[in-house]
Amino acid sequence: MKKTLLILFAACFLAISPNMTKAQGLDFDTFLEAGIDDASLLLESYLQPAFEGFGFGMNSGWYNTAKPHKFLGFDVTVSASLARVPDTRQFFTLPTGLTNVSLTNPSDTRRLPTVFGPNLGADDLPELRFTDDNGEELIRISAPTGLGIDEDIVPFNAVPVPMVQLGLGLFKGTEVKLRYIPEQDFDGDGGMKLFGIGIMHDIKQYLPAEKLLPFDLSVFLGYTNLESYVNIDEDAGQTAEFNASAWTVQGVISKKILFFTAFAGLGYSNYDIDFSMLGNYTTESTTFTDPIKLNYKDNGIRTNIGVRIKLLFLTITGEYALQEYNTLTAGVGISIR
Amino acid sequence: MRKTFYLIACLTLVLWGCGDAGVQSDVSKNIEIDPIAVRLSVPALVVGQLVPQTPPINVNTGQIDISSDEFDEYLDDTEKFTINQITYTIDNFPAGSSADLDIDMTIELQGQSVQQLLSIRVDNVQNNPVDVLLYDKNAPGSVNAAAITSLEQALKDGTSFRVGMTLVGEDVTLQTQDVDFNFIFKFDVTARIQLVD
Numbered sequence: 001m002k003k004t005l006l007i008l009f010a011a012c013f014l015a016i017s018p019n020m021t022k023a024q025g026l027d028f029d030t031f032l033e034a035g036i037d038d039a040s041l042l043l044e045s046y047l048q049p050a051f052e053g054f055g056f057g058m059n060s061g062w063y064n065t066a067k068p069h070k071f072l073g074f075d076v077t078v079s080a081s082l083a084r085v086p087d088t089r090q091f092f093t094l095p096t097g098l099t100n101v102s103l104t105n106p107s108d109t110r111r112l113p114t115v116f117g118p119n120l121g122a123d124d125l126p127e128l129r130f131t132d133d134n135g136e137e138l139i140r141i142s143a144p145t146g147l148g149i150d151e152d153i154v155p156f157n158a159v160p161v162p163m164v165q166l167g168l169g170l171f172k173g174t175e176v177k178l179r180y181i182p183e184q185d186f187d188g189d190g191g192m193k194l195f196g197i198g199i200m201h202d203i204k205q206y207l208p209a210e211k212l213l214p215f216d217l218s219v220f221l222g223y224t225n226l227e228s229y230v231n232i233d234e235d236a237g238q239t240a241e242f243n244a245s246a247w248t249v250q251g252v253i254s255k256k257i258l259f260f261t262a263f264a265g266l267g268y269s270n271y272d273i274d275f276s277m278l279g280n281y282t283t284e285s286t287t288f289t290d291p292i293k294l295n296y297k298d299n300g301i302r303t304n305i306g307v308r309i310k311l312l313f314l315t316i317t318g319e320y321a322l323q324e325y326n327t328l329t330a331g332v333g334i335s336i337r
Numbered sequence: 338m339r340k341t342f343y344l345i346a347c348l349t350l351v352l353w354g355c356g357d358a359g360v361q362s363d364v365s366k367n368i369e370i371d372p373i374a375v376r377l378s379v380p381a382l383v384v385g386q387l388v389p390q391t392p393p394i395n396v397n398t399g400q401i402d403i404s405s406d407e408f409d410e411y412l413d414d415t416e417k418f419t420i421n422q423i424t425y426t427i428d429n430f431p432a433g434s435s436a437d438l439d440i441d442m443t444i445e446l447q448g449q450s451v452q453q454l455l456s457i458r459v460d461n462v463q464n465n466p467v468d469v470l471l472y473d474k475n476a477p478g479s480v481n482a483a484a485i486t487s488l489e490q491a492l493k494d495g496t497s498f499r500v501g502m503t504l505v506g507e508d509v510t511l512q513t514q515d516v517d518f519n520f521i522f523k524f525d526v527t528a529r530i531q532l533v534d
Contacts, residue, residue, distance in 0.1 A: 139364065140366070141365070
């Protein structure tokens with residue numbers, strides 16, 4: 001039961017984090033007593049910034065120059081992106097359409113924190129009332145608290161997205177970028193695999209007098225897909241799946257001065273994320289099969305600026321992307337040719 | 338190491354740590370305990386007549402174990418219990434008969450002495466009142482605060498308890514020599530749970 005509890009607000013990708021090995025206090029079985037639809041609505045709102053931030057973050061860190069590698073030139077880069085959660089995503093109001101969940105005090109005007117909201121004690125959280133289909137009260141529980149991530153260690157509230165990738169120069173000003181982690185199984189606790197591919201192509205070469213132009217100019221198209229799962233209760237066949245894909249198309253311009261390269265991009269990005277809880281979940285009255293299926297998708301204009309420092313083969317990169325979740329990326333790698 | 342890598346590589350949302358409040362939650366339930374069966378009796382000679390007062394009747398609930406029965410999965414992480422309200426309902430008092438009741442309520446924690454909880458008067462029992470407030474933490478009135486505190490501590494300790502009642506009927510008119518009805522108590526209880534410090 002305890003393990004089931006933690007799933008509710010942590011989702012699968014939080015479930016393996018030590019801080020979430022105990023529940024948020026909300027009883028997932030009770031949520032299910034209130035109905036799958038209500039449980040999904042609450043989860044969707046509570047987890048929204050985590051998934052959205054993750055989606056925006058996946059499209060970061062693809063490049064640090066508009067100049068593709070020369071033939072068989074390559075780079076290996078490790079990066080970490082922080083997709084900043086907007087203030088508007090720190091709280092949510094109780095979704096409309098709930099049938100068996102309501103505020104215990106209907107005149108309570110406080111909003112509910114999302115997972116990226118402030119860390120509040122029970123006295124500061126609205127109380128939710130769960131009823132059965134006959135309107136009989138089952139239980140009342142404090143709304144789940146946010147994790148207060150910006151309170152202690154990082155200066156702002158952000159979703160981290162680490163990434164590792166390889167860039168390889170081909171021909172005619174074309175570079176292919178690969179993000180790849182083969183299928184991993186972690187001793188029955190879960191597993192994941194990652195694949196991403198990007199193409200950068202020099203378009204400056206098609207411009208007249210391109211040798212005279214004091215900058216590099218390329219187009220970039222990138223796609224990333226992550227599939228992961230966590231075994232909640234292997235004996236009961238309960239798993240949580242988290243599948244995310246994102247793609248972006250960008251125009252990229254850069255200018256190198258000594259060992260500094262300033263770069264900027266403008267384009268479009270898109271992500272699509274599915275989160276599911278699969279298996280049988282039994283409440284006092286019913287067994288639900290595959291009760292939670294959430295989908296988050298969004299798209300929009302993406303603009304970024306950044307700088308790369310190259311010391312011999314070592315590259316150090318910083319990038320800031322302007323989008324719904326502004327994203328700061330830092331990377332380090334080696335780059336040859 | 339692999340798990341650490343997994344945490345990062347599968348692009349998990351790494352939690353740097355909760356804030357000062359940790360993960361704290363109040364879990365509340367309005368718990369109905371087993372009904373107490375009460376038999377109010379008058380001598381056969383006065384059936385159908387007004388009886389000013391009946392002899393005292395002593396009844397109790399038997400052992401109640403709210404925390405283990407209702408909050409078992411949270412007990413290890415519970416900081417405290419709070420009793421928000423106690424209500425009662427009278428059920429099945431027959432139509433045609435009537436009575437008022439003077440009631441002294443006690444609680445007896447397992448292994449401890451009996452404590453007075455409260456005294457109430459219930460007028461017109463024949464109306465079968467539903468969910469009448471006996472105690473409200475925000476307006477405790479004449480309820481013995483020490484008994485409530487003991488009860489809350491007993492919940493935290495997982496100690497069972499009994500609710501006892503001494504009932505005296507007043508202005509009683511019964512259409513049969515014996516009248517059976519039920520007292521049903523509900524305890525509205527909050528467990529404060531601290532899951533992550």
